[in-house]
Each structure stands twice: as structure tokens, then as C-alpha cells.
Amino acid sequence: MAPKEPLVISNKDEMRKWSRAMRCQGKVIGLVPTMGYLHEGHLTLVREAHKHANVIAVSIYVNPGQFSPNEDLSTYPSDFDGDIRKLMSVPGGVDVVFHPHNLYDYGNDKKNSNVAIEGDKMVSCVDQGGLGHETWVRVENLQKGLCGNSRPIFFRGVATIVTKLFNIVEPDVAVFGKKDYQQWRIIQRMVRDLDFSIKIVGSEITRENDGLAMSSRNVRLSTKDRQNALSINKSLLKVKSAVEDGQVHCEKLRNLVVQCVTEAGGQIDYAEIVDQENLEKVEFINGPVVLCVAAWFGKVRLIDNMEINFKMDVRK
Amino acid sequence: MAPKEPLVISNKDEMRKWSRAMRCQGKVIGLVPTMGYLHEGHLTLVREAHKHANVIAVSIYVNPGQFSPNEDLSTYPSDFDGDIRKLMSVPGGVDVVFHPHNLYDYGNDKKNSNVAIEGDKMVSCVDQGGLGHETWVRVENLQKGLCGNSRPIFFRGVATIVTKLFNIVEPDVAVFGKKDYQQWRIIQRMVRDLDFSIKIVGSEITRENDGLAMSSRNVRLSTKDRQNALSINKSLLKVKSAVEDGQVHCEKLRNLVVQCVTEAGGQIDYAEIVDQENLEKVEFINGPVVLCVAAWFGKVRLIDNMEINFKMDVRK
Incomplete structure (x- = not known):
């Protein structure tokens, strides 16, 4: 069978429409959220998703909300065409690649100068962009410690973008890598606390032959x-x-x-x-x-x- | 035509199942979130909902997450049977009353002593209950000022419970009273920022004959x-x-x-x-x-x- 070419959707409403049509057909919808530049670890997440869902959406979006202005947002690698080829190589492929341009662009005419600063300089690239986004989801205890110490706005950004993706894609199952262990636990807790009807699956770490965790x-x-x-x-x-x-x-x-x-x-x-x-x-x-x-x-x-x-x- | 008796649902999964069945039938689902003890103002919200939706759910839930321990949670009035009668008096009635027992009970065996304290004593009745809920949604700028000054955890609690209700009821339209003006604007902004696919309708203030806003x-x-x-x-x-x-x-x-x-x-x-x-x-x-x-x-x-x-x- 020829490899399946995924439908590429960049528009939020179109994405949701697809998902709702699938749900009304009785399909179980799986989501694998990624920031692109896919490697074997991501493909393992897709294979895991196939165990739990009938149709698979992979999102590719580098989320400015989880990067501090001093972090590596601008140098984060990308290779969209390569990503599509890799996804097509997975048995069963994926049905949709959701690849939005900017999930924080609300069509404001003017930039919002009212930058939300919390504490001392704890600002993400979204705040810095001044687009007026001001709603953040926090998992207050789990976000402390570990990566939360050196990246104080990171998990706020992750919880918020995952909420947005869940509200746009409306999946039944979402797969996260256990390499990002704290993130995985945070998303599990968030889903429970906010009553998302989504099963969160943790997928084991994929390593290079020499043992380095894939990233x-x-x-x-x-x-x-x-x-x-x-x-x-x-x-x-x-x-x-x-x-x-x-x-x-x-x-x-x-x-x-x-x-x-x-x-x-x-x-x-x-x-x-x-x-x-x-x-x-x-x-x-x-x-x-x-x-x-x-x-x-x-x-x-x-x-x-x-x-x-x-x-x-x-x-x- | 005899007044319509609403279906009363207290279980989250049952609520969502009803809503998804309606959506697959092409119905537009309206939600009116309330804390019960309904008055003419609430009934106006229901009438407004009928203008935008085919089926109407009214939630009745006094949310401990928006009350500080020193506020009036324990004396907040309730009259469930009276509420049902009033809802039945509205032309078209309502289809479902969602009346959960405790939306913060996650079936933990033991209470969580890890009470999330933010700042100085800014704790809600949910934190105080020690049920382990730790995910909060904040609309950072709009929640400041006005009622946010004297009720520092109020809008965090409102945004969070509305997120939960939206995820359980999955409405297409939700109606809020403009009497709670700041709340209405906060929910509008939250819906935009978190990509909920829900139209937020603001309903004008209903007053007693002598001019007092209904509450x-x-x-x-x-x-x-x-x-x-x-x-x-x-x-x-x-x-x-x-x-x-x-x-x-x-x-x-x-x-x-x-x-x-x-x-x-x-x-x-x-x-x-x-x-x-x-x-x-x-x-x-x-x-x-x-x-x-x-x-x-x-x-x-x-x-x-x-x-x-x-x-x-x-x-x-």
C-alpha cells in the first residue's frame, strides 16, 4: 500500500471541523503535539497513538509561549518537508498535520503595549510580542522544581498551548513523550483538573544506538x-x-x-x-x-x- | 403545551455524552452557567440563550474555587426545586440542568496536604479543602482592578470553573450576565486566548421594579x-x-x-x-x-x- 499523505491544515476552524466530523463518525481521534524537526522519538509517539486511536493528527508548532526571550526560539530547528516524509514512513501514517502559523494572533489591528510582566522579567516571547494574549494555565505545584527552576515560564507556556491545541483539535487521546517527564505529569494533572475528556498516554524514551535520548x-x-x-x-x-x-x-x-x-x-x-x-x-x-x-x-x-x-x- | 421538565444530570461523563449526541444531530448547544437560587435575571439569560441555540443546558453549581475561606460560601442561598420550577416557566424551558455534587473531587483516597498558597493567604475554599486541585486559569490583566482588588482569588476561580464547565458541557454558545461585567469580559478574553469554540453572549442587567439590579x-x-x-x-x-x-x-x-x-x-x-x-x-x-x-x-x-x-x- 502506498504511504498515506497527510492532510495539512493550518486553519483552526478547519482543524476542528475535521475532528468533529470524525467524532460523529465514531472515530477515536489521537493527537501527537510536536514542535517539528521530527526524529525517531516522535515517530514512536505516532506508533503509540495508533494503538489508542483510529485517526491521528500530529501538530507541528513551535510555541513562543514557552520560550523566554533569552532562550533558543529563533534558532529552534525546523524541516517541514522532512517532517511530512518521516510521518509518511510510519505504518498507517497520519491523517492530519496541523501546522498553524501563529496561535497567538487574534487579528488585533494594533499591538498591545500592555505587556503582562509577572514577577521580575518572567516574560515569554508571546508577552514580548505584545499581541494581547493574557490568559495562562498553570499547574501550580507540579510546575515548581526541576525544569521549572531554570525555566520559570516554561510550563505555564506548555500548559497553555496544550489547552489551546486540545480546544482546537479536540482529541480523545493525546500522546506525550516521557522524556519530558515533568511536562507529561503536568499535562496529566491539567487534564484531570480542567475536566478535559482526553486520555493522556506517556510514551517511553527513545534513544540513539549509543544511548543518547533523542531530542x-x-x-x-x-x-x-x-x-x-x-x-x-x-x-x-x-x-x-x-x-x-x-x-x-x-x-x-x-x-x-x-x-x-x-x-x-x-x-x-x-x-x-x-x-x-x-x-x-x-x-x-x-x-x-x-x-x-x-x-x-x-x-x-x-x-x-x-x-x-x-x-x-x-x-x- | 405542558411545561418541559428538564433532564437533571449530575455526572460529568453523562453530561458530555448528552452534549456530543446533540452535536452529532446538528443541534446548537447553549449553556447558562449559574450558582442556583435563580431569579428573573437568570431566566433572562435562558431566554437569551434560546435566541442562539436549539438546546439549552443550565448548570447549577456553587463554585468553592471562587470563594475565599472568609467569604460567604457557606451561607450562599440555594433552592433546587424552586430553580427547576422557575426554569420550567420560561417559554421553551431548558433541556438539561447540570447539577454536579463536587467538581473538584477527583476520587483521591487521601486529602492532599500540599495546599497551594499563593502570595499571602490568597487561598480559595478548594485549596483549603486539600483535594489536590492545582490547575488554575488566569486572565492576567483583566482580572486586576475592580472586583479583583477586594477578591484576589475570585476571577482565577471563575475562569477555572468556567473552563471546567466548558470542557464538560461542550456548548456552542454560553450566556453571561453583564451585571458581572468584569467576569463577562474575562470569559470573552479567555475564550479567545484559549481557543474555545464557544460564542460568549452578554445579557443586559435585569432590575427589580424599583431599579435594584437582581442578585x-x-x-x-x-x-x-x-x-x-x-x-x-x-x-x-x-x-x-x-x-x-x-x-x-x-x-x-x-x-x-x-x-x-x-x-x-x-x-x-x-x-x-x-x-x-x-x-x-x-x-x-x-x-x-x-x-x-x-x-x-x-x-x-x-x-x-x-x-x-x-x-x-x-x-x-
């Missing part, structure tokens, strides 16, 4: 940094091994990561072992936790994580 | 305060008359309200003339503005407002 940002690593960045996954495996050997003291485990990544020339943003549900720090492992790491290699910030489903057996 | 809180006024509270509407009419006489200086107009209400024994919370769209204070009237008033009579806080669609004609 659109990987292409921006120098050859040397690309090699050094392998230390992240190596450090996770060291921790795995240490836990299997009976080490449950999180500070000790965390130090393994810091040492391994730092020795390889990386700069740790954070390395934390937290509860899988509420993402609160854990001192000793005695239940389902996740080790989350963020580190800089050159000008590129990478994240990775590993779930540890360890239950101390006191009968030993 | 569920009016029953809690003493006979004397009920009489004194007429000063609010009287003050609006004074301003109307002054504007017609050429007075455009907002400070002068505002003082008419303060004087009239204070002399009647009311205590002004605010009296402001603001732009109809962005709700920012205006010094001189030269375009569409709205005079918004909030005042206490005894232990009851009342609000009222009047749009002034005045355009200075420089050719005069």
Missing part, C-alpha cells in the same frame, strides 16, 4: 559535546546498577550523576530523585520514583530521566 | 438595607444625566456615585469608570466606557454597572 536539540551539539553528552545516560545506568546493589540514599545516587556528567565536561542544571506522581524530592527510595537530569553541553541544554520502580522489601 | 444576594439584605441599596442605581442614573449634560470628567462623575451611596449608608468598595474592552481607568470619557460600582450594605456586597457609549463630537 531535536541534539543536532546543535558539536561532535565533541555529542560524545560527552553520552555521560548523561551512562550516569543513569550507574544509578540503576547502584540501586540494584541496594543503594537507596538519593543524595549518594544523585552524586553519581553529578560526578559522571561533570567529569565529561557537562554542566548540571539539576539531578533529582523525585516521587513519580507529585514530583517531590525523596530522601530514600521506597516506592516509584524518577531520576531527572538536566545538563548543559556547550550551548545546548539536554534532559533525560529514568523511572525507578523500587519497593523496599522489609522481609529480606 | 441572589439581595435576599440577604435587611428591609432597611434593601431600601438604602437603591442608591446604587440612583447614582448610576445621576451619572447618566450628568454625562448627557456634557460632564466627561470621570473623577467628578465617580464622586456623584460615592456621595449618593455613602449618604444612603452604603460603603463603597469601588466606583470606577473604565474602558469597556480592557477595563483600564479612563480620565475623560471619549469612547465606550463602563461605570462599575461595588458597595456594601450591611454584610452584603452588591455590584452594579452602566455602559456609557459616548463619543465626543469635536465639531460641536
Whole structure:
């Protein structure tokens, strides 16, 4: 069978019309939200979506609402034609690619100078653009800590754009990668708290053959940094091994990561072992936790994580 | 024709199922969100909804998320049977009354002690209940000022519950009373910013024969305060008359309200003339503005407002 060419939709109303027509035909609609520049990790999300839905929409939109003005919005890579080819290579393909131009353009004649500043300079590229968008969704506890520390407006931007996409695409199922672990948990909680009728599926991390977690940002690593960045996954495996050997003291485990990544020339943003549900720090492992790491290699910030489903057996 | 008895639904999934069935039949679904204890003002909203929709849902739910622990949640009046009778009296009636028990109960086994405190004691009855709800929607600029000053968590609570109701009922049209002017503008902006596919209709203020704006809180006024509270509407009419006489200086107009209400024994919370769209204070009237008033009579806080669609004609 020839690969299926997806319908490309850029208009919100057209997107919703398609989705509503599908729903009235009894189809289950799956959404895979992406920022484009797709790699094998994204294609895994699409394959996962096929397990839960009859028709699949992939959104490709680099969301200015989750970037601070000092972050890498302008250099975020893109390759729309390549993305379409890759999506067509997945068995079953995808039905729709939703590729809007600007989801914050409300057709205002004049720019709004009333830039919403929260706290001290905590402003996204949307606020900076002055388009008058002023509604933000926050998952107040889960957005704190981990990536929330160094990217204070990030999860506000993610929760808000995902709300917008959910309201435009109206899916029944949405698939998120567990590489962005905090994001995945935030979206799950948001869906519960705001009563979206959408099942959120978490898809396991896809890695390169050498273990590096796939990311659109990987292409921006120098050859040397690309090699050094392998230390992240190596450090996770060291921790795995240490836990299997009976080490449950999180500070000790965390130090393994810091040492391994730092020795390889990386700069740790954070390395934390937290509860899988509420993402609160854990001192000793005695239940389902996740080790989350963020580190800089050159000008590129990478994240990775590993779930540890360890239950101390006191009968030993 | 016998009055139509509405279907009463308390379950979220059942509510959404009804709505989706209607949509697939091509019906336009109207929603009138209320906190119950209905009066003629609410019935006006239902009549307005009939102009825009084929089937009408009215939600009756007193939202703890918009009440501070020190506010009047526990004494908020209710009369469910009376509400149903009143809704049946409207020509065409209503199709569904959505009457959930607790929209913040997510079936957690244990209460969540992780109470989200923002700033200093800015906590709603939902946070206080410790049910673990932690996702809030804010319309950052419009929520400031006017009622936002004395009720700092109010509009966060309103925007969040309306988002929840929109996601459960999935209406095409929702009708809000312009008596809650700031709320109406906030919901309009939220719908635009979050891409809800819902038309927001503002319905004019309904008044008692003597001019008092209808409110569920009016029953809690003493006979004397009920009489004194007429000063609010009287003050609006004074301003109307002054504007017609050429007075455009907002400070002068505002003082008419303060004087009239204070002399009647009311205590002004605010009296402001603001732009109809962005709700920012205006010094001189030269375009569409709205005079918004909030005042206490005894232990009851009342609000009222009047749009002034005045355009200075420089050719005069």
C-alpha cells in the first residue's frame, strides 16, 4: 500500500471541523503535539497513538509561549518537508498535520503595549510580542522544581498551548513523550483538573544506538559535546546498577550523576530523585520514583530521566 | 403545551455524552452557567440563550474555587426545586440542568496536604479543602482592578470553573450576565486566548421594579438595607444625566456615585469608570466606557454597572 499523505491544515476552524466530523463518525481521534524537526522519538509517539486511536493528527508548532526571550526560539530547528516524509514512513501514517502559523494572533489591528510582566522579567516571547494574549494555565505545584527552576515560564507556556491545541483539535487521546517527564505529569494533572475528556498516554524514551535520548536539540551539539553528552545516560545506568546493589540514599545516587556528567565536561542544571506522581524530592527510595537530569553541553541544554520502580522489601 | 421538565444530570461523563449526541444531530448547544437560587435575571439569560441555540443546558453549581475561606460560601442561598420550577416557566424551558455534587473531587483516597498558597493567604475554599486541585486559569490583566482588588482569588476561580464547565458541557454558545461585567469580559478574553469554540453572549442587567439590579444576594439584605441599596442605581442614573449634560470628567462623575451611596449608608468598595474592552481607568470619557460600582450594605456586597457609549463630537 502506498504511504498515506497527510492532510495539512493550518486553519483552526478547519482543524476542528475535521475532528468533529470524525467524532460523529465514531472515530477515536489521537493527537501527537510536536514542535517539528521530527526524529525517531516522535515517530514512536505516532506508533503509540495508533494503538489508542483510529485517526491521528500530529501538530507541528513551535510555541513562543514557552520560550523566554533569552532562550533558543529563533534558532529552534525546523524541516517541514522532512517532517511530512518521516510521518509518511510510519505504518498507517497520519491523517492530519496541523501546522498553524501563529496561535497567538487574534487579528488585533494594533499591538498591545500592555505587556503582562509577572514577577521580575518572567516574560515569554508571546508577552514580548505584545499581541494581547493574557490568559495562562498553570499547574501550580507540579510546575515548581526541576525544569521549572531554570525555566520559570516554561510550563505555564506548555500548559497553555496544550489547552489551546486540545480546544482546537479536540482529541480523545493525546500522546506525550516521557522524556519530558515533568511536562507529561503536568499535562496529566491539567487534564484531570480542567475536566478535559482526553486520555493522556506517556510514551517511553527513545534513544540513539549509543544511548543518547533523542531530542531535536541534539543536532546543535558539536561532535565533541555529542560524545560527552553520552555521560548523561551512562550516569543513569550507574544509578540503576547502584540501586540494584541496594543503594537507596538519593543524595549518594544523585552524586553519581553529578560526578559522571561533570567529569565529561557537562554542566548540571539539576539531578533529582523525585516521587513519580507529585514530583517531590525523596530522601530514600521506597516506592516509584524518577531520576531527572538536566545538563548543559556547550550551548545546548539536554534532559533525560529514568523511572525507578523500587519497593523496599522489609522481609529480606 | 405542558411545561418541559428538564433532564437533571449530575455526572460529568453523562453530561458530555448528552452534549456530543446533540452535536452529532446538528443541534446548537447553549449553556447558562449559574450558582442556583435563580431569579428573573437568570431566566433572562435562558431566554437569551434560546435566541442562539436549539438546546439549552443550565448548570447549577456553587463554585468553592471562587470563594475565599472568609467569604460567604457557606451561607450562599440555594433552592433546587424552586430553580427547576422557575426554569420550567420560561417559554421553551431548558433541556438539561447540570447539577454536579463536587467538581473538584477527583476520587483521591487521601486529602492532599500540599495546599497551594499563593502570595499571602490568597487561598480559595478548594485549596483549603486539600483535594489536590492545582490547575488554575488566569486572565492576567483583566482580572486586576475592580472586583479583583477586594477578591484576589475570585476571577482565577471563575475562569477555572468556567473552563471546567466548558470542557464538560461542550456548548456552542454560553450566556453571561453583564451585571458581572468584569467576569463577562474575562470569559470573552479567555475564550479567545484559549481557543474555545464557544460564542460568549452578554445579557443586559435585569432590575427589580424599583431599579435594584437582581442578585441572589439581595435576599440577604435587611428591609432597611434593601431600601438604602437603591442608591446604587440612583447614582448610576445621576451619572447618566450628568454625562448627557456634557460632564466627561470621570473623577467628578465617580464622586456623584460615592456621595449618593455613602449618604444612603452604603460603603463603597469601588466606583470606577473604565474602558469597556480592557477595563483600564479612563480620565475623560471619549469612547465606550463602563461605570462599575461595588458597595456594601450591611454584610452584603452588591455590584452594579452602566455602559456609557459616548463619543465626543469635536465639531460641536
